[in-house]
Amino acid sequence: MTFNRRRFIQAAGAGVSASALPSFVLAQSSPIRLGLMTVKTGPLASGGIDMERALVQYLKERDSTMAGRKVELFVGDSGGVPAQSRTKLQELVERDKIQIMIGPLDTASALASDDYIRQQQLLTLSVAAAEDMTQRKPNPWFTRGTSTSSQCAMPLADYCAKTLKYKRMITIADDIAYGHEMCAGFQRVFEDAGGKIVQKLFSPLTVPDYGTYIAQLKTNVDGIFLGFAGSNGFRFFRQFNEYGLRGKVAVVGGMTAFDEAVLRNMGDEALGIVTSCWYSAEIENATNKRFVANFRVDWGYDPGFYAAATYVEAAVLDATLQKLRGKIEDKEAFMKTVRAIKVDTARGPVGFDHLGNVVGNIYIRKVERKDGRLVNRVIHTYPNVSQFWTYKEAEFLKNPVYSRDWPPAKNLES
Amino acid sequence: MQYWIIQTLNSFALGGLLFLLAAGFSLIFGLMRIANLTHGSLYMLGAYVGVTVLKFVPNLWLAALIGGLVIAVFGGLIERFILRALAGNALGQVLVTLGISFMVADFCLVVWGGDPIPVPTPAALQQPLRIGGVVFPTYRLVVLAIAVVTAIVLYVLMERTRIGAMIRAGVDDMQMARAVGIPVSKLFTAVFCLGAALAGAGGIIGGPIMSAYPGLDADMLPLALIVVILGGIGSLLGAFVGSFLIGAIYTFGTALLPDLAYVILFLPMIVVIAFRPRGLFGRRTV
Numbered sequence: 001m002t003f004n005r006r007r008f009i010q011a012a013g014a015g016v017s018a019s020a021l022p023s024f025v026l027a028q029s030s031p032i033r034l035g036l037m038t039v040k041t042g043p044l045a046s047g048g049i050d051m052e053r054a055l056v057q058y059l060k061e062r063d064s065t066m067a068g069r070k071v072e073l074f075v076g077d078s079g080g081v082p083a084q085s086r087t088k089l090q091e092l093v094e095r096d097k098i099q100i101m102i103g104p105l106d107t108a109s110a111l112a113s114d115d116y117i118r119q120q121q122l123l124t125l126s127v128a129a130a131e132d133m134t135q136r137k138p139n140p141w142f143t144r145g146t147s148t149s150s151q152c153a154m155p156l157a158d159y160c161a162k163t164l165k166y167k168r169m170i171t172i173a174d175d176i177a178y179g180h181e182m183c184a185g186f187q188r189v190f191e192d193a194g195g196k197i198v199q200k201l202f203s204p205l206t207v208p209d210y211g212t213y214i215a216q217l218k219t220n221v222d223g224i225f226l227g228f229a230g231s232n233g234f235r236f237f238r239q240f241n242e243y244g245l246r247g248k249v250a251v252v253g254g255m256t257a258f259d260e261a262v263l264r265n266m267g268d269e270a271l272g273i274v275t276s277c278w279y280s281a282e283i284e285n286a287t288n289k290r291f292v293a294n295f296r297v298d299w300g301y302d303p304g305f306y307a308a309a310t311y312v313e314a315a316v317l318d319a320t321l322q323k324l325r326g327k328i329e330d331k332e333a334f335m336k337t338v339r340a341i342k343v344d345t346a347r348g349p350v351g352f353d354h355l356g357n358v359v360g361n362i363y364i365r366k367v368e369r370k371d372g373r374l375v376n377r378v379i380h381t382y383p384n385v386s387q388f389w390t391y392k393e394a395e396f397l398k399n400p401v402y403s404r405d406w407p408p409a410k411n412l413e414s
Numbered sequence: 415m416q417y418w419i420i421q422t423l424n425s426f427a428l429g430g431l432l433f434l435l436a437a438g439f440s441l442i443f444g445l446m447r448i449a450n451l452t453h454g455s456l457y458m459l460g461a462y463v464g465v466t467v468l469k470f471v472p473n474l475w476l477a478a479l480i481g482g483l484v485i486a487v488f489g490g491l492i493e494r495f496i497l498r499a500l501a502g503n504a505l506g507q508v509l510v511t512l513g514i515s516f517m518v519a520d521f522c523l524v525v526w527g528g529d530p531i532p533v534p535t536p537a538a539l540q541q542p543l544r545i546g547g548v549v550f551p552t553y554r555l556v557v558l559a560i561a562v563v564t565a566i567v568l569y570v571l572m573e574r575t576r577i578g579a580m581i582r583a584g585v586d587d588m589q590m591a592r593a594v595g596i597p598v599s600k601l602f603t604a605v606f607c608l609g610a611a612l613a614g615a616g617g618i619i620g621g622p623i624m625s626a627y628p629g630l631d632a633d634m635l636p637l638a639l640i641v642v643i644l645g646g647i648g649s650l651l652g653a654f655v656g657s658f659l660i661g662a663i664y665t666f667g668t669a670l671l672p673d674l675a676y677v678i679l680f681l682p683m684i685v686v687i688a689f690r691p692r693g694l695f696g697r698r699t700v
Contacts, residue, residue: 041520043629046528175675203668204675206633209431209623211424211554212665215417216672231530231627238532238625242551244542261529 031070032321032328035092036310037078037085037103037113043230044080046261047306048105051127054307055102057294058314066318067326074098078109085109086116093120099328102313104128105306107149107178117141121331125313125338127306131181132401134357134387141331143338143356145313145345146305147278147387149178150185150402152255153227154389155362155382156276157186160252161193163380164274166222168198172213172236173227173254175202177403182227182254184402187409189389196411202404205232210239218413223250226257233257234266241269252276258367260304263374270374273367278358279308279347280365280376287315288346302375312345319343349384357387416547421669427554429661430561431623434616435634436641436653437568438609444585444648445605447504448497451511454635455518456610460485460617461626462526465533467618474536474618482615489610493603519631528628533621553622560619564612565654572650581605585648640683646693655694 036055039048052075064071074096078085085104092098093116100123104110110128117124117139124142126133129149133142160166171186173179179202187197198221203213214236217224226233233253240246246269255277258270281292281302291311295303303311320338321328328334339352348361362385365376388396400406439453460481467477492514500506539553572578583591584598592598617626624630637660645656660679667678686693 041523043627043632044528045523045628049528201672203672206629207675208633208637208664209424209428211428211551212421212668213672215420215424216669231625231629234530234532235625235627239551239623242535242542242553242623244544244549244551265529265531267532 031072032066032100032326033096033098034071034073034317035089035096035098035101035103036073036075037089037092037101037105037109038075039080039105040075040077042080044106047230047304048077048080050261050303050307051103051105051310053299054291054295054303055310055314057291057298058311058318061290061294062318067321067324069321069326076103078104078106080106080109082108082112086112089113089116089122093122099123100125100317100334102127102310102317107176114139114142123328123331123334123338125317127309127313129178129181131387134353134355135397136401138355140356141335143316143335143352145316145350145352145358145360146309147255147360147362148357149181151357151385151387151389152276152278152362153182153186153225154189155385156225156252156254156274156364157189157195158193158382158389159274159276159364159380160223160225161190161195164223164250166190166195166250168196168221170199170201170217170221170224170249171197171227172201172203172217172224174205174229174232176205178229179227180404181402183225184404184407185389186225186227186254188402188407191407191411197409198411198413200409200412203232203236207232210236211243214240214243214245217245217249219245219248221249223252225252225254227254229256231262234262237266237270250274256305258376259306260302260376261306262304263367263376264301266374268369270367271369274364274379275367275376276362276364277305277376278360278362279305279312280363280378281308282365282370282375282377283346283348283363284378285344285346285348287344291346302373308346312347312350315343315345316341316350348381351384353386353393355387359384359386361385419548420550421665423548423550423554425662425665426658427551427558427661428665429658430554430558431616431620432637432641432661433561433565433654433657434557434612434619436638436645436657437564437650438612438616439638440642440645440648440650440653441568441581441605441612442609443642445581446497446602448507448511449504449639450606450609451508451635452492452515452518453609453613453638454631454633455515456485456489456613457617457620457634458522458626458631459488459518460614461533461621461624461630462522462531462617463614464618464621465526465531465626468533474533474622478615478618481618482611485614485617486607486611489613490603490607492610493606497606498602515631515635519628523628526626530625530627532625533618535622557619557623561657565650568650577601577604640680643683643693644686646696649693649695652693652695 038051076088076092102125107128107130126144131148171183253275258275342351350360362382363378364380366379368377442450464477464481543552580596641656645652668675
């Protein structure tokens with residue numbers, strides 16, 4: 001009997017079915033179907049496009065292979081509209097048969113997809129920051145490698161109170177859950193450290209003009225915390241300078257206020273501003289240096305919050321798949337492994353708590369000029385920060401979720 | 415006291431900015447009965463074109479002029495080739511202009527990217543003005559002055575010239591105007607171009623305050639609507655008064671009740687629509 005290829009395959013097939021693992025072999029040979037839920041149109045597109053670029057770069061650097069299996073990428077554009085996000089996700093799941101999703105970008109879309117994720121048991125590596133998705137209403141299929149809204153604001157408050165020795169501060173942010181949560185976390189930690197938030201302002205997301213808010217700002221304070229996202233921080237800060245306040249009141253910013261994406265359109269007025277984030281393009285580790293260098297070659301600018309987000313999530317996915325030898329089909333095993341994983345990423349070492357939220361470094365950064373462009377230089381690192389900061393988890397979760405009114409602001413001056 | 419002076423100046427400056435935005439919208443709405451939902455897009459496109467022009471000619475006023483002309487041509491094309499085909503079909507026009515506004519938004523995203531782009535304030539106007547204890551951005555006062563001058567020029571054009579008389583005739587009774595030999599068709603295109611030019615130039619002049627960013631169109635369109643509905647359709651005076659009224663309501667409203675910013679902005683419009691559907695200065699149409 002000649003042993004040709006067909007016979008060999010038959011024999012191999014018989015052997016495999018004998019070991020009762022046919023689906024395993026099939027799965028190993030078929031590509032992993034990865035979905036990216038992002039925003040490529042509308043006001044949030046800048047970050048959303050960066051998310052896709054960084055993820056594509058990650059796959060390109062590894063020849064589209066994770067744990068020996070090919071990865072096929074499917075991209076959905078939600079336009080930043082929650083309802084559309086839900087529809088597109090359904091398309092990704094039911095037509096493209098994705099096995100895991102990275103995204104969505106924004107909190108509203110994440111909340112709109114929450115039910116569907118549970119119902120489909122869709123593995124999700126998210127970027128959206130909504131606190132309760134990993135706190136009081138945890139989704140068992142949801143893992144977040146970036147941070148909650150307040151996870152970066154709380155260390156910054158600590159830094160303001162203890163290192164910068166600020167006593168009196170103002171917070172201002174967009175009037176959306178993300179802004180509320182960030183300011184609440186900032187206020188709680190700052191006031192627990194002995195500081196006072198003497199003024200708290202929230203401006204509508206689409207405010208035409210910040211002049212009326214800027215005119216209200218108290219000037220007898222040590223600093224002002226900006227909790228804006230997207231282009232709003234940029235516009236607020238320009239108008240802040242226009243009113244001659246720069247130099248009179250120190251400015252510190254949350255994780256999205258002076259992102260690399262915004263800095264590249266700013267000038268010297270931004271120099272010296274202190275912000276906190278789980279990422280900076282200036283972080284000194286080999287992974288990040290390679291990431292930033294390649295990203296700069298391809299696109300000509302530094303990656304920021306959103307680009308780093310998918311790059312980090314991809315690294316988490318990659319490491320998890322290595323542990324599972326590429327076997328993404330077992331969802332329970334995947335969730336167990338991903339939440340126990342320790343991996344070195346562009347943002348530094350990353351691990352997760354039992355609710356699926358990241359425990360990782362938070363960086364205090366200062367805007368400086370380097371090689372002619374503005375960068376967020378890391379001036380201090382808070383290692384292994386959890387979403388509960390230094391509070392006990394049980395006590396933290398007993399409180400209501402951070403909001404506009406909680407914790408109550410007791411030191412406001414009128 | 416200083417606080418209230420600054421907020422008063424703020425309200426005037428915002429009023430000026432709104433007038434530059436709403437004047438063109440009011441003209442088009444008044445004469446052609448078209449709720450031109452591309453108006454916010456024309457404003458945004460103007461800002462972006464201005465950004466590009468400023469790279470070659472570092473002069474904001476020249477950029478506003480060039481940008482205004484570019485947007486006027488674009489507006490003329492929309493009117494001639496698209497809206498003309500839908501004459502009399504109000505719903506169709508609304509939908510088409512809305513569709514174009516989405517296309518413009520995507521076009522801007524592709525060409526200029528998704529990051530906010532600052533429009534530099536002219537160097538001479540960068541320092542805030544300091545009088546006594548009052549500090550106020552010089553540029554905003556200039557915007558206010560430009561708005562007032564624009565209002566006067568438009569007033570003279572509408573009330574003191576032959577063309578203005580024809581436009582007013584068209585607003586009052588289009589069929590009769592046609593019957594007495596007024597070239598309403600050409601007038602339509604001219605007015606649409608003028609309205610578009612005002613929006614485009616407004617986008618650039620407002621640029622140092624607003625910047626150019628994706629979503630600027632959607633932020634500005636409702637403001638234009640509020641002003642025109644409050645002031646009265648087709649009335650220049652209405653647009654002028656409406657702009658400064660909204661500027662004042664918004665400024666003092668958010669200063670006194672910062673939590674109710676949107677309520678304050680839209681409530682006056684609802685009240686006016688309920689009790690005076692034509693707006694404060696709207697003409698009674700036949």
